[in-house]
Amino acid sequence: MTxxxxxxxxxxxxxxxxxxxxxxxxxxxxxxxxxxxxxxRLMVNLAGVRYIDSSGIASLLEVLKEAKAREKLxxxxxxxxxxxxxxxxxxxxxxxxxxxTEEQALKKGxxxxxxxx
Amino acid sequence: xxxxxxxxxxxxxxxxxxxxxxxxISGLPPEECRGLILAVDEALANIIRHAxxxxxxxxxxxxxxxxxxxxxxxxxxxxxxxxxxxxxPHALDDYSLSGRGTHIIRSIMDHVCYSQVPAGNHLLxxxxxxxxxxxxxxDRT
Numbered sequence: 031m032t033x034x035x036x037x038x039x040x041x042x043x044x045x046x047x048x049x050x051x052x053x054x055x056x057x058x059x060x061x062x063x064x065x066x067x068x069x070x071r072l073m074v075n076l077a078g079v080r081y082i083d084s085s086g087i088a089s090l091l092e093v094l095k096e097a098k099a100r101e102k103l104x105x106x107x108x109x110x111x112x113x114x115x116x117x118x119x120x121x122x123x124x125x126x127x128x129x130x131t132e133e134q135a136l137k138k139g140x141x142x143x144x145x146x147x
Numbered sequence: 148x149x150x151x152x153x154x155x156x157x158x159x160x161x162x163x164x165x166x167x168x169x170x171x172i173s174g175l176p177p178e179e180c181r182g183l184i185l186a187v188d189e190a191l192a193n194i195i196r197h198a199x200x201x202x203x204x205x206x207x208x209x210x211x212x213x214x215x216x217x218x219x220x221x222x223x224x225x226x227x228x229x230x231x232x233x234x235x236p237h238a239l240d241d242y243s244l245s246g247r248g249t250h251i252i253r254s255i256m257d258h259v260c261y262s263q264v265p266a267g268n269h270l271l272x273x274x275x276x277x278x279x280x281x282x283x284x285x286d287r288t
Contacts, residue, residue, distance in 0.1 A: 085248075088245070
């Protein structure tokens with residue numbers, strides 16, 4: 031599992047790839063929580079995730095709780111079938127903010143055009 | 148197909164690969180293969196987390212059997228006996244961080260049978276090969 035962060039238009043994106051399971055989810059959780067400290071808008075790109083289990087979903091939930099507690103935004107995008115399967119099975123599709131593409135995700139919570147003077 | 152594994156998460160991917168191949172050559176479609184991999188993986192993760200309390204030196208025996216009409220996965224460990232309340236079906240709270248693994252296993256498998264045997268804790272997971280075609284609402288144990 032790899033989780034690489036980058037900054038785009040004031041948001042932090044975490045690009046996640048590989049298998050998220052009992053062994054790798056703690057590292058992903060740490061990466062996401064560390065990234066959340068530095069931004070008000072955290073985007074998690076799941077396009078490269080080939081497998082995720084309930085411990086990975088629990089990590090995403092923990093970050094969501096932290097984001098809500100601090101009035102920050104967490105968006106998941108580019109879900110693979112592996113991720114969608116588990117979110118459906120655990121009935122969490124409505125709990126998370128989910129977008130299809132990075133472009134759509136970055137529009138969430140972004141300052142409106144012309145809002146800056 | 149049998150494995151004896153240490154109770155360490157690094158070996159989960161090995162079992163996932165084997166279960167996926169077995170499901171595939173048994174004719175299950177990709178979506179059901181993914182489900183089966185997930186269910187067996189969740190069961191193993193529960194053993195590591197709960198029966199062995201995260202200790203990596205435990206022993207887990209995994210036996211995978213393909214019969215004419217079902218795939219069976221037998222898991223045996225010598226850790227602590229599971230809490231019956233954790234194994235029982237229960238409603239999911241939106242933000243609950245625990246209990247989702249057991250829910251996933253019961254959602255995917257046709258039969259989930261736990262027993263304590265002289266050799267330890269035994270979990271038998273069964274997936275009928277024709278369950279997609281003939282499963283009826285409520286037809287799960």
